[in-house]
Each structure stands twice: as C-alpha cells, then as structure tokens.
Amino acid sequence: MGIIVPVQKLSEESYALVICYPKPSSAELEKRIKELKELGISAIEFSGSKVVANLPVLGKGCVGVVVKAYRGGEEVALKIRRVDADRSGMHHEAKMLAIANQLGVGPKLLNSSDNFLVMQYIRGKLLPEWLESCTEIRLKLVMKEILEQCWRLDAAGLDHGELSHAPKHIIIDEMDKPFIVDFETASLNRKPSNVTSMVQFLFIRGAVAEKINNMLGSRNENLIVEALRRYKMDRSRSNFEIILETCGVYVTTL
Ligand SMILES: Nc1ncnc2c1ncn2[C@@H]1O[C@H](COP(=O)(O)OP(=O)(O)O)[C@@H](O)[C@H]1O
Ligand SMILES: [Mg+2]
Numbered sequence: 001m002g003i004i005v006p007v008q009k010l011s012e013e014s015y016a017l018v019i020c021y022p023k024p025s026s027a028e029l030e031k032r033i034k035e036l037k038e039l040g041i042s043a044i045e046f047s048g049s050k051v052v053a054n055l056p057v058l059g060k061g062c063v064g065v066v067v068k069a070y071r072g073g074e075e076v077a078l079k080i081r082r083v084d085a086d087r088s089g090m091h092h093e094a095k096m097l098a099i100a101n102q103l104g105v106g107p108k109l110l111n112s113s114d115n116f117l118v119m120q121y122i123r124g125k126l127l128p129e130w131l132e133s134c135t136e137i138r139l140k141l142v143m144k145e146i147l148e149q150c151w152r153l154d155a156a157g158l159d160h161g162e163l164s165h166a167p168k169h170i171i172i173d174e175m176d177k178p179f180i181v182d183f184e185t186a187s188l189n190r191k192p193s194n195v196t197s198m199v200q201f202l203f204i205r206g207a208v209a210e211k212i213n214n215m216l217g218s219r220n221e222n223l224i225v226e227a228l229r230r231y232k233m234d235r236s237r238s239n240f241e242i243i244l245e246t247c248g249v250y251v252t253t254l
Contacts, residue, residue: 097183107121
C-alpha cells in the first residue's frame with residue numbers, strides 16, 4: 001500500500017504537481033480540489049510502478065496522470081487531465097468510454113468532470129509484463145478475448161485509435177480478464193480498425209509480437225495478412241473467425 005492523502009490535504013506543495021501536472025498554479029489547484037470533492041473523491045493513494053514528481057502513480061501519458069483513489073470506501077482509478085493536454089476537457093473520453101462499456105469493453109466509467117475521469121480500478125499488469133509469467137493456454141484465451149473485444153468495437157463503429165502500438169493500453173487483471181484502456185483518441189467518425197491494428201500489434205510487428213510468436217510457435221504471417229485484408233473488405237463474423245484461426249487463438253474447448 002502507498003501513501004493515502006485525504007482530498008483536503010492535496011493543496012500541499014508536494015502533491016500539487018501531480019494534481020496540476022506539469023505546471024501547478026494555486027488557482028488551478030483550488031479549482032481541481034473543489035472538482036474532486038464534487039466527484040465524491042475522498043482520498044488519493046500514491047502507489048504504482050510509475051513516478052511523477054517523486055510520487056508513485058499508476059500511469060502517465062500525454063493527456064493524463066492516473067492515480068489510485070477512493071470514493072468513499074471504494075477503490076477507483078482517477079485520470080487527471082494534464083494542464084498542458086491538448087484537449088479542453090475529459091468529456092469526450094468519458095463519452096467514448098461509456099459506449100465501450102455498453103459493449104463490455106474498458107474499465108467501468110463511474111463519473112467524470114472537466115479535469116477528471118473516475119473509473120473502475122484494474123489491479124493487474126500491462127500486457128508486456130503479464131507475458132513474462134503466463135502459460136500458452138492462458139495466453140491463447142487472453143488473446144482471443146482481446147480480439148473479441150476489438151471485434152465488438154469494430155461492429156459498433158467505435159475506433160479506439162491507439163491499438164497498433166498498445167503496450168500501455170491493455171491491462172490484464174488477476175483473473176486474466178483483459179481491459180483495453182485510454183479512449184481519449186477514440187472516435188465514432190473513423191473507419192474502425194481495432195481488430196486489424198490489434199492483430200498487427202499482437203502478432204506481426206514489434207517486441208510484443210515477437211514474444212507472443214515465440215510462445216505460440218510459428219504461424220504463417222502471409223495467411224494472417226491475407227485474412228486481415230479480407231476482413232478489411234468485409235468485416236463479417238466469419239472473416240473475423242478466420243483471423244482467429246490463422247492467429248492460432250481459436251479456442252473451442254478447454
Ligand atoms: N482503470 C485503470 N486502472 C488501473 N490502471 C490504469 C487504469 N487506467 C489507466 N491506467 C494506467 O495508467 C496509464 C495511463 O493511462 P492512459 O489512459 O493511457 O493515459 P493517457 O491518455 O495520458 O495516455 C495506463 O497505461 C495504465 O498503466
Ligand atoms: Mg495512453
């Protein structure tokens with residue numbers, strides 16, 4: 001467990017930089033603390049494997065800093081908008097995540113405001129780290145579930161936008177349930193390419209693909225590329241299942 005700081009203590013200088021990363025001002029800090037109270041956040045817990053301003057946090061990206069927090073007694077994940085983020089608010093991400101949730105994808109959205117997103121806290125590991133300790137059958141099941149989630153996003157027309165290189169966008173919890181995170185760049189106005197991007201990331205290009213291919217044994221990359229090409233032309237369920245087969249994750253029985 002990390003350091004738990006009640007919301008009313010967050011105005012102290014050492015925490016200001018996390019709440020208003022990377023450039024704190026007292027006016028902005030005050031506004032944000034008020035917003036946190038309105039969201040019902042009672043405390044923030046500084047814990048996790050990343051570090052911001054010398055404090056441990058769950059994650060950090062271009063738009064936000066993600067920390068563990070408490071809403072009453074409930075553990076939640078709190079995404080804090082960076083003051084230098086090129087987005088005016090968290091409302092777009094909240095809207096996209098809410099749609100993903102209806103498809104059974106993403107951490108559950110609990111609440112949102114201008115500068116914060118409150119969501120289900122996922123206790124788990126990012127995919128590259130999870131790969132270090134999984135077995136072949138667990139890997140196949142998790143790969144299949146990730147692709148099924150991408151299929152549902154494709155079918156609903158919601159393009160995540162950052163899945164072709166997603167080492168920080170898939171968290172796998174302690175029950176081996178994968179969660180796709182970060183719907184900040186998601187859109188309903190692009191042609192969805194969740195399945196094709198994810199297959200490229202998992203099986204074709206980069207360090208994660210190399211590791212997975214080593215674990216699952218060699219598959220025919222040309223066949224995978226061909227299956228993706230066919231799926232791009234016609235995003236039918238049967239074309240999707242051919243992708244699962246060529247990727248070697250079509251698990252019918254346990
Ligand atoms: N619901 C969550 N539970 C636990 N950790 C999370 C959660 N959401 C995000 N994270 C962690 O925070 C990191 C950054 O989140 P992300 O939404 O990608 O922020 P950004 O938009 O700034 O890139 C993720 O890579 C992940 O490690
Ligand atoms: Mg991100």
